[in-house]
Amino acid sequence: MRTAGMLPADITSEEKFRSGVAGPKDSEVANRWNAFLPNLAAVPPNLGQKFAQVVHTDGVAISVMFIRPKPAGPPAELPCMGKQEGAVNPLAHLHADWLGCDPGKTNMATVAHEERYPSGAVKSVWQRSLTAGHYYRQSGITEQAKVSKVWMAGIKPQQDELSQVTNYTASLQRYQEYVATMLATWPAMWAELSKRRWSNARFRLYGGKQRTVAKFWAETVKGARARCNSAATGRPLALAYGAAGFSGSGSIGSKDVPVKQMLKEACKQFPGRVVLVHEFRTSRVSSARTNVVEGQAESF
Numbered sequence: 001m002r003t004a005g006m007l008p009a010d011i012t013s014e015e016k017f018r019s020g021v022a023g024p025k026d027s028e029v030a031n032r033w034n035a036f037l038p039n040l041a042a043v044p045p046n047l048g049q050k051f052a053q054v055v056h057t058d059g060v061a062i063s064v065m066f067i068r069p070k071p072a073g074p075p076a077e078l079p080c081m082g083k084q085e086g087a088v089n090p091l092a093h094l095h096a097d098w099l100g101c102d103p104g105k106t107n108m109a110t111v112a113h114e115e116r117y118p119s120g121a122v123k124s125v126w127q128r129s130l131t132a133g134h135y136y137r138q139s140g141i142t143e144q145a146k147v148s149k150v151w152m153a154g155i156k157p158q159q160d161e162l163s164q165v166t167n168y169t170a171s172l173q174r175y176q177e178y179v180a181t182m183l184a185t186w187p188a189m190w191a192e193l194s195k196r197r198w199s200n201a202r203f204r205l206y207g208g209k210q211r212t213v214a215k216f217w218a219e220t221v222k223g224a225r226a227r228c229n230s231a232a233t234g235r236p237l238a239l240a241y242g243a244a245g246f247s248g249s250g251s252i253g254s255k256d257v258p259v260k261q262m263l264k265e266a267c268k269q270f271p272g273r274v275v276l277v278h279e280f281r282t283s284r285v286s287s288a289r290t291n292v293v294e295g296q297a298e299s300f
Contacts, residue, residue, distance in 0.1 A: 096238035
């Protein structure tokens, strides 16, 4: 992307920038700019958002820059409970009601809380899960994939032509064929992909993904508070988050999931009360013994 430069001082809002686009309102230039600019009426307002008077473009896509207050993020390094058996919880001094979270790709998060008898035996287990399938449906990804196929149906012939050529070649003739195909299909591809509905869809999906993750953790906290009777006991809720090292990228048999976003949102809902723990503490499989741990699970 190239910076189009700082805009004049009197262009203090995105509306003024939109209305100040060069050329008549119905010209090709103005229509292309308007196709790229997001429909802010379809985007939830951000508190304190301010137009930054900076626009980035490469002639194909545009990025309109805004400034808004950024909430404090989680600490660079979360406290971690040691791998060895009998390790000490660094947040034990909080005297909190602890929830355990096992992250994954099929089940993005499985959160559980154990209620025990005075003897230490497990009385009941409360559990909530967010699956990748539920995340895709609730955020709108699944529905948008169907809609996108309908939108792209009109340019399927152009897509079929492009699938027959490639620019990854050492042959000059094949590269020239690629260039010729690109030039021939570009008008139809541009006419479809520059429509406003594509930029609006990207904004909707971004918001849908953020809301789905935030809603899961908010409902988890609400349910856990009711179960633990936090209002009466005054004990805070804390989270033991599985320190699983895996990539959220999609692969054969698994979907792309927001691993970092899940942890980031958990830190927002449990500020200062998240500790990373190793997997055997939630799965009851000891990495030292390579077998299921007998007896009662270790408490946090």
